[in-house]
Amino acid sequence: xxEPTTPTAxxxxxxxxxxxxxxxxxxxxxxxxxxxxxxxxxxxxxxSSAAFKAFITSGWGERPDLAVRPGPAAxxxxxxxxxxxxxxxxxxxxxxxxGFKVRSNDTxxxxxxxxxxxxxxxxxxxxxxxxxLVLHPVGTDGSADGADGPAHEAVLYxxxxxxxxxxxxxxxxxxxxxxxxxxxxxxxxxxxxxxxTADLDSLRDALAKDVGPDGVRLLVVPGADEAVEAVVxxxxxxxxxxLDDARLAxxxxxxxxxxxxxxxxxxxxxxxxxxxxxxxxxxxxxVAAEHPRGERVIEGTFAAHARLEGNAxxxxxxxxxxxxxxxxxxxxxxxxxxxxxxxxxxxxxEADSLYTADVTRTLPVDGTFTDVQRRVYTAVLDAADxxxxxxxxxARFRDVHAAAMVVIxxxxxxxxxxxxxxxxxxxxxxxxxxxxxxxxxxHHLGLDVHDCAxxxxxxxxxxxxxxxxxxxxxxxxxxxxxxxxxxEEYRGIGVRIEDDVLVTAEGNENLxxxxxxxxxxxxxxxxxxxxx
Numbered sequence: 260x261x262e263p264t265t266p267t268a269x270x271x272x273x274x275x276x277x278x279x280x281x282x283x284x285x286x287x288x289x290x291x292x293x294x295x296x297x298x299x300x301x302x303x304x305x306x307s308s309a310a311f312k313a314f315i316t317s318g319w320g321e322r323p324d325l326a327v328r329p330g331p332a333a334x335x336x337x338x339x340x341x342x343x344x345x346x347x348x349x350x351x352x353x354x355x356x357x358g359f360k361v362r363s364n365d366t367x368x369x370x371x372x373x374x375x376x377x378x379x380x381x382x383x384x385x386x387x388x389x390x391x392l393v394l395h396p397v398g399t400d401g402s403a404d405g406a407d408g409p410a411h412e413a414v415l416y417x418x419x420x421x422x423x424x425x426x427x428x429x430x431x432x433x434x435x436x437x438x439x440x441x442x443x444x445x446x447x448x449x450x451x452x453x454x455x456t457a458d459l460d461s462l463r464d465a466l467a468k469d470v471g472p473d474g475v476r477l478l479v480v481p482g483a484d485e486a487v488e489a490v491v492x493x494x495x496x497x498x499x500x501x502l503d504d505a506r507l508a509x510x511x512x513x514x515x516x517x518x519x520x521x522x523x524x525x526x527x528x529x530x531x532x533x534x535x536x537x538x539x540x541x542x543x544x545x546v547a548a549e550h551p552r553g554e555r556v557i558e559g560t561f562a563a564h565a566r567l568e569g570n571a572x573x574x575x576x577x578x579x580x581x582x583x584x585x586x587x588x589x590x591x592x593x594x595x596x597x598x599x600x601x602x603x604x605x606x607x608x609e610a611d612s613l614y615t616a617d618v619t620r621t622l623p624v625d626g627t628f629t630d631v632q633r634r635v636y637t638a639v640l641d642a643a644d645x646x647x648x649x650x651x652x653x654a655r656f657r658d659v660h661a662a663a664m665v666v667i668x669x670x671x672x673x674x675x676x677x678x679x680x681x682x683x684x685x686x687x688x689x690x691x692x693x694x695x696x697x698x699x700x701x702h703h704l705g706l707d708v709h710d711c712a713x714x715x716x717x718x719x720x721x722x723x724x725x726x727x728x729x730x731x732x733x734x735x736x737x738x739x740x741x742x743x744x745x746x747e748e749y750r751g752i753g754v755r756i757e758d759d760v761l762v763t764a765e766g767n768e769n770l771x772x773x774x775x776x777x778x779x780x781x782x783x784x785x786x787x788x789x790x791x
Contacts, residue, residue: 544622736752
């Protein structure tokens, strides 16, 4: 009989053994002080060996051709830049896209470029964080030398797509291709936008060229990108530069007051998607009524639709049921949705181009208005119709609000809620009716839900309406549950009706007219959806 042999030990596959086999991933504790700003990398445990770097940066095939073509906005953005250029002869205009904004620790919000940048380039959604559009006065950047051509040449400064042999490719979680996918090349972006492109690393020198008291003025959009603003401040020395920057921001806002054909088409699409989203909300009202946080059901339904059909929601959805509808910007959306109550839904789909709709409907949760709800709703609807009647070329923007307020004051007076007559309330020294509608009736709409916000008063509130202007009409009445100035039957009722309006040569067009507005039409529409 032979001697028994000692069995060979099985390989140790424990996590501890694996760590011992890869010591390069675990620096010895306490061997060196780790800077605070680098401690977020502790979780990644990324290998740093030369063998790893050589292996991960090799063996890749050709990237697929993105087949980029000129974007549909390109002809329109060129004309917008020309209009801006004419207002600032000899100045260099700096329009940053902006960068990522931190949501928490090392996670960012989804990137959205500054609206002025999107308007002048046609780039939307999550395209090109940190990019900067510069309008160079001709002859100052080495590319244009004639006095008979355009006053400025646009150059788009971008971060080039890194090679797959770079550390950025696999290690940069914000922009690295391994993390977020391949970005377009500089040539791709030039083709898409029709704008000459350049490496972002050359931006500082390009901005500084010929800047001085007797040379080029350098202007930057304030609040778009702190890092770019800091570079501009280092370069220029003019004490009144801040005033010039404010003028640029103002001009960029006013440039969007009258929409071109491309913008109107984008807004139509956003509104159409929003109308479809409201139908989905109605379909899910029974689900919302059964959930303790039914407002979240409404919010979630619309948000899912907006993300599928466009870029996202254009602003935080208001899903306000019952008493919550009397809070103008209720976005907590954590309350119940009870049969017998009204639910005010203020929501808009933002298209991939970043143009957004802004629509509000106030719906009876169980599909039928009570008598007092119908009374309040009808007053608001009549105020909206009065505003529509004056929203025509030649009228002033302020007239739209004034027309709605006449109806609101008259109805409140009829109900005995004002301390005097409607006319006394409408007097600037009265305004008692505004207790129940403290907001304005209209705001411009476009790339921002409250578009053109930095335009001058004479160009906005006091402006004469022109074809191509797009704005909201959204009167409301809000009776809080603890408002002792109204009879108990009104308390806890909030109603707003909001539509998106295009001024035309003939008058106006309600872009959101496909959503029923009259109470009987709302009831019939809801019944049809809920019966399906």
